[in-house]
Amino acid sequence: MRYLTLHIRPAAAGAFHPLAKELMDDPAITREAIHNVELLSDGSVLLFAEGSGDQDRYKEIMDHSQFVIDYLVSGDDRWMAVSQFEPTETTRRLLERQRELNLTIETPIHFNADGSFRVTYLGTDEDFQTFAEDRPADLPFTFDVVEMGEYNPDDPSFTRLLTTRQQEVVESAVELGYYRVPREATLDDVAAAVGIAPTTVGDHLRKAEERVFGTLVR
Numbered sequence: 001m002r003y004l005t006l007h008i009r010p011a012a013a014g015a016f017h018p019l020a021k022e023l024m025d026d027p028a029i030t031r032e033a034i035h036n037v038e039l040l041s042d043g044s045v046l047l048f049a050e051g052s053g054d055q056d057r058y059k060e061i062m063d064h065s066q067f068v069i070d071y072l073v074s075g076d077d078r079w080m081a082v083s084q085f086e087p088t089e090t091t092r093r094l095l096e097r098q099r100e101l102n103l104t105i106e107t108p109i110h111f112n113a114d115g116s117f118r119v120t121y122l123g124t125d126e127d128f129q130t131f132a133e134d135r136p137a138d139l140p141f142t143f144d145v146v147e148m149g150e151y152n153p154d155d156p157s158f159t160r161l162l163t164t165r166q167q168e169v170v171e172s173a174v175e176l177g178y179y180r181v182p183r184e185a186t187l188d189d190v191a192a193a194v195g196i197a198p199t200t201v202g203d204h205l206r207k208a209e210e211r212v213f214g215t216l217v218r
Contacts, residue, residue: 003151009116011140028054033108039095169204
């Protein structure tokens with residue numbers, strides 16, 4: 001079996017659904033990951049997702065959304081939510097398209113701060129080629145290939161070890177040259193790129209390094 005990891009971006013409005021856009025735009029809430037998403041027989045969508053931040057604000061948005069049928073949330077600073085909501089036509093077509101493909105999604109799917117996300121598909125090279133070549137031109141998303149190779153479930157994926165914010169900080173640090181020898185960027189440079197304090201950048205990098213290096217030596 002092979003794996004294909006993609007960076008998928010909505011082509012417009014920064015999200016695939018108005019409810020997702022509202023949650024993404026609220027600074028009190030961080031969408032962390034999707035653990036399962038399913039198009040039900042009645043046409044609604046069932047979503048099992050992970051978030052962090054102000055849970056009361058999340059509930060307020062869900063209570064007032066015209067799309068939400070029902071939801072349940074549990075946890076504290078980092079919480080899990082199960083929601084059932086009405087899809088837009090685009091969302092429905094995307095989920096139907098996924099169901100038609102001979103591909104399996106490895107979860108969780110981690111969000112990026114800009115509404116894009118990384119998703120890993122499992123299948124054959126022929127399945128991946130079909131996904132790329134037979135995609136309807138009017139489906140509003142673009143994607144970049146992050147990596148592809150033979151799938152081994154025992155091999156760790158370092159991006160799966162990190163939170164969304166940690167991934168963003170690490171990626172910016174690498175792109176700016178923070179890890180080059182000699183070093184080409186400072187914590188201040190990375191902080192300016194991601195819009196947080198230098199001390200917070202340092203904390204994120206240390207935690208990310210601890211997780212990745214801890215996995216390597218186990």
